[in-house]
Amino acid sequence: MGNLLTHEEYQAIAAKLEFPTQAFIDGRFRPAMSGKTFETANPATGKVLAKVAACGAEDVDFAVEKARSAFEEGRWSRLHPGERKDILIRLAKLLKRNARELAVLESLDSGKTIYDCENVDIPETIHCLKWHAELIDKIYDHVSPASDNHIAMIVREPVGVVGLVLPWNFPLLMLAWKIGPALAAGNSVIVKPAKETTLTALRVAELATEAGIPAGVFNVLPGGGPEVGEPLGLHMDVDMVSFTGSTATGRRFPKYSADSNLKEITLEMGGKNPAVVLDDAENLDRVAAHIVNGAFWNMGENCSASSRLIVQRGIKDELIKRIVAHAREWPMGDPLNPENRVGALVSKAHFNKVSSYLEKGQKVLLGGKAKDGFVEPTIIDVADRDAKIVREEIFGPVLAVLTVESFEEAIALANDSEYGLAASIYTANAKRAIRGARAIRAGTVTVNSFGEGDITTPFGGYKSSGFGGRDNGIHAHDQYTRIKTIWLDLTDNADEAVA
Ligand SMILES: NC(=O)C1=CN([C@@H]2O[C@H](COP(=O)(O)OP(=O)(O)OC[C@H]3O[C@@H](n4cnc5c(N)ncnc54)[C@H](O)[C@@H]3O)[C@@H](O)[C@H]2O)C=CC1
Numbered sequence: 001m002g003n004l005l006t007h008e009e010y011q012a013i014a015a016k017l018e019f020p021t022q023a024f025i026d027g028r029f030r031p032a033m034s035g036k037t038f039e040t041a042n043p044a045t046g047k048v049l050a051k052v053a054a055c056g057a058e059d060v061d062f063a064v065e066k067a068r069s070a071f072e073e074g075r076w077s078r079l080h081p082g083e084r085k086d087i088l089i090r091l092a093k094l095l096k097r098n099a100r101e102l103a104v105l106e107s108l109d110s111g112k113t114i115y116d117c118e119n120v121d122i123p124e125t126i127h128c129l130k131w132h133a134e135l136i137d138k139i140y141d142h143v144s145p146a147s148d149n150h151i152a153m154i155v156r157e158p159v160g161v162v163g164l165v166l167p168w169n170f171p172l173l174m175l176a177w178k179i180g181p182a183l184a185a186g187n188s189v190i191v192k193p194a195k196e197t198t199l200t201a202l203r204v205a206e207l208a209t210e211a212g213i214p215a216g217v218f219n220v221l222p223g224g225g226p227e228v229g230e231p232l233g234l235h236m237d238v239d240m241v242s243f244t245g246s247t248a249t250g251r252r253f254p255k256y257s258a259d260s261n262l263k264e265i266t267l268e269m270g271g272k273n274p275a276v277v278l279d280d281a282e283n284l285d286r287v288a289a290h291i292v293n294g295a296f297w298n299m300g301e302n303c304s305a306s307s308r309l310i311v312q313r314g315i316k317d318e319l320i321k322r323i324v325a326h327a328r329e330w331p332m333g334d335p336l337n338p339e340n341r342v343g344a345l346v347s348k349a350h351f352n353k354v355s356s357y358l359e360k361g362q363k364v365l366l367g368g369k370a371k372d373g374f375v376e377p378t379i380i381d382v383a384d385r386d387a388k389i390v391r392e393e394i395f396g397p398v399l400a401v402l403t404v405e406s407f408e409e410a411i412a413l414a415n416d417s418e419y420g421l422a423a424s425i426y427t428a429n430a431k432r433a434i435r436g437a438r439a440i441r442a443g444t445v446t447v448n449s450f451g452e453g454d455i456t457t458p459f460g461g462y463k464s465s466g467f468g469g470r471d472n473g474i475h476a477h478d479q480y481t482r483i484k485t486i487w488l489d490l491t492d493n494a495d496e497a498v499a
């Protein structure tokens with residue numbers, strides 16, 4: 001995969017990196033108005049990388065004012081879509097030119113492996129921006145089938161000033177999922193990265209300006225959730241917020257909206273995603289490889305991670321044997337070593353949270369150890385269907401195994417969760433595959449594979465996993481536009497009385 005460097009070469013790049021540390025508002029870097037900063041550390045070593053501006057409500061007000069001016073003056077919102085396309089493609093090219101530096105920055109700040117940053121995060125980020133840029137001058141508005149005497153145009157307009165509240169698990173990719181369609185549609189954006197992972201968003205803001213995105217259109221406010229996310233959610237002049245993160249925090253946004261200007265809200269939240277393996281599944285070795293990828297990719301810090309394996313008793317032992325064998329091929333260690341597939345968890349706090357799910361007395365089939373920011377890929381056989389590791393989103397490399405006797409029981413168990421983000425079903429029986437996929441209440445169901453689809457397919461959840469619009473695909477465009485109807489009377493009626 002890819003054109004990877006050696007461990008030593010990555011370390012040499014890391015040693016020379018400069019870190020952007022200030023807020024980016026109205027086209028330039030600025031300290032937080034309060035002068036406050038917070039430390040951001042490399043979770044793999046605990047070493048502080050930089051002190052970053054800790055923004056607050058006053059920075060939010062200032063950024064919203066600048067974003068609003070940019071929007072109203074039409075610096076970006078009224079550019080020809082083809083011009084926005086050209087600038088966004090220029091941004092994608094700049095990201096490509098700086099891909100290696102961004103990959104190392106992302107890995108250092110988040111604990112993600114350089115292997116994933118180089119092979120997934122950075123290329124998909126670039127592809128996402130290009131895809132939305134290419135889309136924007138190919139979308140047509142509509143004319144309604146109204147009477148001959150009227151013409152009714154149904155047009156899409158950018159929403160205005162958009163808040164983008166991001167998680168830490170895919171800092172650049174989630175940025176791209178949101179700024180791609182939001183900027184392509186002509187909005188001004190205020191990005192609030194997760195406090196744990198701010199550095200790459202700040203670097204992208206700098207590159208966006210170099211690409212030609214006008215001042216005020218792309219702003220980045222580092223800082224805490226209550227300090228930046230909440231004032232953004234409550235702001236009277238923010239038109240829409242798109243959020244990705246935990247269900248607990250996501251729940252706050254509809255309330256912020258109701259307590260302010262009824263801004264639109266899209267929420268992409270947690271998951272406890274089932275991988276259902278039926279006893280007629282073919283090629284168990286391949287199934288096992290998919291399950292390992294689903295459960296342990298990105299250290300399980302993935303909202304759509306397969307965290308519940310629901311397996312029919314007849315094939316359980318054979319499947320587990322193969323899953324364990326595949327998982328053993330995933331080395332864990334320094335994220336900057338390209339041999340490693342499992343890096344560090346994002347922060348000490350998150351490490352503590354994930355470790356707390358590893359309890360004495362569990363039937364551990366693999367792993368189970370946690371030390372100094374790293375958690376081994378862990379598989380636990382569970383009889384109690386209400387155990388915490390079955391119900392709660394752990395967001396770490398922990399796979400709970402549940403045993404069932406039938407297809408019907410498997411589907412019922414798959415749905416026995418407050419979440420409904422993603423699911424997989426492995427079977428050679430096409431009818432069962434489709435019946436199962438239809439019956440599982442989740443936004444994405446993959447058959448005989450693990451994945452999230454790609455940029456062309458909408459991503460989002462059912463139940464407590466999702467609310468509002470979808471990320472990715474043409475459907476993401478809906479999130480960041482509003483529909484307006486324009487009626488025009490065509491009658492030659494100068495002398496007629498108005499009825
Ligand atoms: N669905 C997903 O992709 C993600 C799920 N999670 C889940 O959430 C758990 C906790 O992680 P956190 O970082 O605490 O997630 P979080 O949901 O609190 O953070 C997501 C974003 O919301 C912001 N935020 C936090 N509190 C806020 C508030 N009161 N008002 C407005 N914005 C606020 C954060 O600063 C961050 O930018 C994880 O262990 C995991 O289970 C975390 C990150 C991503």
Ligand code: BAL
Nearest residue numbers: 167169244302303304
């Ligand atoms: N899996 C991409 C979206 C997320 O984890 O938040």
